[in-house]
Amino acid sequence: MLLGRQTWLFNQKPKIISTGTVGGPIESEGKLADDFDLLHKDLFMKQPSFEQAEQQLIEDACKIAIQKQKMRFEDVNFFLSGDLVNQMTPTNFAARNNKIPFLGISNACATSTGALALASYFVDTNGADFVLTGTGSHHGAVEKQFRYPTDYGAQKPPTSQWTVTGAGVGLVSKIGTGPEITSATIGKVVDLNQSDPLNMGAAMAPAAVDTISTHLAERAVDVNYYDLIVTGDLGEIGNSIALEMLQDQGIQINENKFKDCGLMLYKSNQEVFAGGSGAGCSAVVTYGHLWKKMNNKQLNKILIVATGALLSPLSASQNQSIPTIAHAVSIENGGV
């Protein structure tokens, strides 16, 4: 059901019935290591390239989510997924191997919630029985493509973020048990003329704020309706900007109830600059840590707001500012 312009309410109880999460070596040493299904010690994961390692991450996350339910890929109607590598080849090649009818979703690091919103929409409206959805990213692949090969040892400012090596996938269905996806808000592109590609958190904060405030207004709930609002990968700087912007708009959220996946994933002594980022960041935290907390009833109503910076190395070199976007998905125990 459409609420307002851009929010869907899901009445038919689509649930995340299974998940798969895979991480890399830095994630193995992080704060949420226990919440991963599979952790790799080596960044190459026995593959010949970082891009193929990323494909492996996505494939393994898919396999784990399906195997937990004792299902087969043939039982799944659609695979909705995307990543940050040019032309999304890791996802495309993973889709080649799982052979599930596939729609590629591309909203940078906001892809995880955009794709989860779609998956929930299809299941809610009987357009699918089972949808597999998720995202991945790989530190080496992303650094090589967007910045410099890591071997150069280029220095970074403290505003920059650390791309997560990991993939997180969820299986959405009405059949089975799990926390329910109750609503979603599709964001619009926001661009406040930030142009520093080494400070994406600041660029993305206004998109997160726009989507959160739209979501609360269209769903007609107070910010305290949720136990927790979790942004995708704003990092330290973006998180504090977003908190201030929300409070300026009269949305009085307690900072303990406003977290960021990029800040939850690593320990304070890990050298990840302003925090984690990448399309896999919100996916591994959502489908790993948060999904477990929802299943344990430690959390009961959460809003996940993955954020994406829609720039490219070319748009940055052509001196353009950074358009950003955020999509919100609410997950609740007990439904709407």
Added chain:
Amino acid sequence: MLLGRQTWLFNQKPKIISTGTVGGPIESEGKLADDFDLLHKDLFMKQPSFEQAEQQLIEDACKIAIQKQKMRFEDVNFFLSGDLVNQMTPTNFAARNNKIPFLGISNACATSTGALALASYFVDTNGADFVLTGTGSHHGAVEKQFRYPTDYGAQKPPTSQWTVTGAGVGLVSKIGTGPEITSATIGKVVDLNQSDPLNMGAAMAPAAVDTISTHLAERAVDVNYYDLIVTGDLGEIGNSIALEMLQDQGIQINENKFKDCGLMLYKSNQEVFAGGSGAGCSAVVTYGHLWKKMNNKQLNKILIVATGALLSPLSASQNQSIPTIAHAVSIENGGV
């Protein structure tokens, strides 16, 4: 309504109520020039780069589609779109300017029908009143990114295709008149181990065949149900391979009823090798030429099957084969 594993039947009469199509200089001299709303004589379109020219194409197509209905962008719920440039910046920047809640769709040149399927699904299930959807491509931007800068004058084999400079957009709604979108089949990735990036038609033909045969089986209609089946951009070689493969499977389609957007767009004396291609190819033909023919009742039941090659320059240089995909959408006068 879900039919089989991967086909949706639309019962609530979502329609393409308006379209906008924009083309470049080569398209101005083509066979379908009269079917464009706007044609540019210059490849730069007064922009400083090819990528920004592509953004302009998409923006203009959106504006035209909306203005024909005397609407505003604020009236539209969602914008579903994508393109071939890394990180889809032309589409992302167009979405920044139209400010419509945005989901980026990325299935290479199959994006046009993938996004139209989604748009129709949302309207059919009351998840949106108005959805704007379409794709664009730009010859200069794509050559520069995927092959060589055009200034080099690199030679190409006759199996290669010519990337269309153009954008096509449709406005989907139940409110208003226009041909109805009656069903859609989301394709799965097919890879028969082709690896020549200068012969994409041959690589994509099996994906088109897989989606067409699945569509006919799941919708339970004979191939002759349709007046015309139009593939996205298989070109001459892919078109003849697909025809033969369909006939081998016992799907007896007359070759006059099996066309390809890449072969419809240009005149035979234009030097476009095996035909047109690019994400804009199927979009300009669908939302221009075919939409007019449907409105005039010269055609009444068509199936559009846009095809995409999911490779990247990197995956090709890493010696990987070309995964491909196709999504089918049926458009009919008089509904289901």
